[in-house]
Amino acid sequence: MSLRLTTTAVLSLLTCVAWAQDAAPAISYTRDIQPIFTEKCVACHACYDSACQLNLGSAEGASRGASKALVYDGERSQATPTTRLFYDAFGKQAWQQKGFYSVLDAQGSQAALMARMLELGHNTPLQPNAKLPDEIVLGLNRDNTCAMPGEFNAYAGAHPREGMPLAVTGLTDQQYQTLQRWLAAGASIDEQGLVPSAGEALQVQQWENLFNQPGARESLVARWLYEHLFLAHIYFEGGEPGHFFQWVRSRTPSGQPIDLINTRRPNDDPGTRVYYRLWPVQGVIVHKTHITYPFSTQKMARIKALFYADNWQVNALPGYGPGHRANPFETFEAIPAKARYQFMLDNAEYFVRTFIRGPVCRGQIATDVIRDNFWTLFQDPDHDLYITDARYRGQTTPLLAMPGQIDDVGSVLSLWLKYRDKRNEYEALRRDSYADLPPPGWSTLWAGNDNALLSIFRHFDSASVNKGLIGEIPQTLWLFDFPLLERTYYQLAVNFDVFGNVSHQAQTRLYFDLIRNGAEQNFLRLMPADSRDAFMDDWYQNSGKIKLWMDYEAIDNDKPSGLHLDEKDPKRDFATQLLSRYGDLNASPDPINRCAGAYCSRDGIDPALRDAEQALSRLTARPAAGLKVIEQLPEATMLRIETAGGKREIYSLLRNRAHSNVAFLLGEAYRYQPGLDTLTLYPGVLSSYPNFLFNVPVHDVPAFVSQMEQARDTNQFEAIVDRWGVRRSHPLFWQYFHDLSRYVRETTPVEEGVLDMNRYENL
Incomplete structure (x- = not known):
């Protein structure tokens, strides 16, 4: 009787487990996967300098995959075809015709390339907050091999400690399991593009109407404005937080789907009638390309007053040839120069x-x-x-x-x-x-x-x-x-x-x-x-x-x-x-760097921070000949000063390298004057590419400054890093790293974007 009850209980339990698995919601790319990419991958995989052009800031980028072709290549003799995400192709098949290969698709009996790269990284965790092995090359000097699926075994053999995420505290167990389950199930993507709110859609219509007015001078002004705003991440007065828009040229007018004119440059010949259109910026916002520009009723009135108040005329619209690109002063000479400059x-x-x-x-x-x-x-x-x-x-x-x-x-x-x-x-x-x-x-x-x-x-x-x-x-x-x-x-x-x-x-x-x-x-x-x-x-x-x-x-x-x-x-x-x-x-x-008296801190701040800034000011405006630690510091170091009660302030500690001149493209090392280097320290995140981060409790700041002043060699500096540094291998690396972006959101919300960690150094 007891055996029969036990068997029944086991069968019942298995049935419940199976039912629970069936009832569990399927993994959603938008809900479950993109947040992991945003937290652990986008800091290296975004924009033109994304490793292997693998851009994980959007579903389109993840689906596009990777490429061996370099975007930044200062030695190529021929221009290379453009591969701008959301511009030059749409959909996996179109991108594969341009030489991209999938990192999401399984290859026969082999798991997806991303799955294997993640497994390699997961199986070789880093020693907590230890310096990385010297054989792991980081930064712009890294030669990305961009292994294709069939080349993974060779890559893993040559780089056994260079799985993904590369040379940094990796995914949590839950994140790792979620990604592997998603990849094993076929890596389905539920595409959800950003859609303007009703208020934003109305403003889009108003601005498109302004840019697409009939008339020769209206067309010339619209062209000049487009060429000056094509890089802008436009945000609207009263718009939704995190919603940004970009100007593009389209073959279709307002009210119709955008038919993109994707010329190499914004002032290349469109080959057809142009309509200037605003479309939402898709994907994760990254700081290094986030160049913001405000649109409002006041801005529209300003544009109308600048460009249409005077009765100037256009005799003939200019063309788009090389001469017009080379000299915008001739191309747009009909537009009053004061309006353009203002x-x-x-x-x-x-x-x-x-x-x-x-x-x-x-x-x-x-x-x-x-x-x-x-x-x-x-x-x-x-x-x-x-x-x-x-x-x-x-x-x-x-x-x-x-x-x-x-x-x-x-x-x-x-x-x-x-x-x-x-x-x-x-x-x-x-x-x-x-x-x-x-x-x-x-x-x-x-x-x-x-x-x-x-x-x-x-x-x-x-x-x-x-x-x-x-x-x-x-x-x-x-x-x-x-x-x-x-x-x-x-x-x-x-x-x-x-x-x-x-x-x-x-x-x-x-x-x-x-x-x-x-x-x-x-x-x-x-x-x-x-x-x-x-x-x-x-x-x-x-x-x-x-x-x-x-x-x-x-x-x-x-x-x-x-x-x-x-x-x-x-x-x-x-x-x-x-x-x-x-x-x-x-x-x-800036009283910290240009201290004019006994007080070298900002007014109206927490007394503990005031004392911290007073101490930190001892590091500024001193040549490296007298402050040897400068020789050990990278260009853009972030200081995270923790105050009582869990609050914090972020400072940028910037190294200013001195040169005899900056008149040449090559040979910088021969013109470098290291003894004249100085430091600038200022509240805020003053770089898209943090090179390192120190987390210093506010009561430790005097000791931190004192050790910085006394450090005269690599060993003494390494002691500072050991005590206060947040290395790539730090267990809380991502928490501290993304706190820099949170700080930007708190201080200047419209400027927030994921920072780039490709240049985060191995100190």
């Missing part, structure tokens, strides 16, 4: 971000023609000759063409010389024309809103820009006028082709060297005339003298400045007066 000034941070944080600024060669930290200012439209003097505008416009449209490898030198000479002819004309004007004074600088003052930081192989004047007074400052700002934008954003060949990329970056020099020369006109040569000698030391002699137009070292500055240190006096005069516009007051 539109860019209104949101100057956006425009500078497009070329400082955009695709062009990836890799050392792309960024080593700018200083590690500098400030940018803008010339007031009423003091810009290109705006105010039609004769001058007519003389200079033909000289403002930019290279890069012809990518013949054998013509790089001749093209460079041609455009260098055009630019120098323009600089000479500008110099002589401005010499006839009253000396420039404070009214020369635009002060319209808090976009007027910007800080740029280079992090060796990437760069970032923020509102306000952050850090110590930098070695150089840039002053943009309209011709310089527009050329920079077109050269590095509109005309730059990340899929282009070595000739195109070399021409782009060589011309950027001239742009930097032009911005420096503009600023020097504010300095006393007899100090300008000394500044140039300081900025272009050693080999830089060759560039001054060979490639740059001579500066004006004769006509006076209209500013009254201390002759002993005019640049510092200028910066001091600038901070005083434009204090209301300075979005980033």
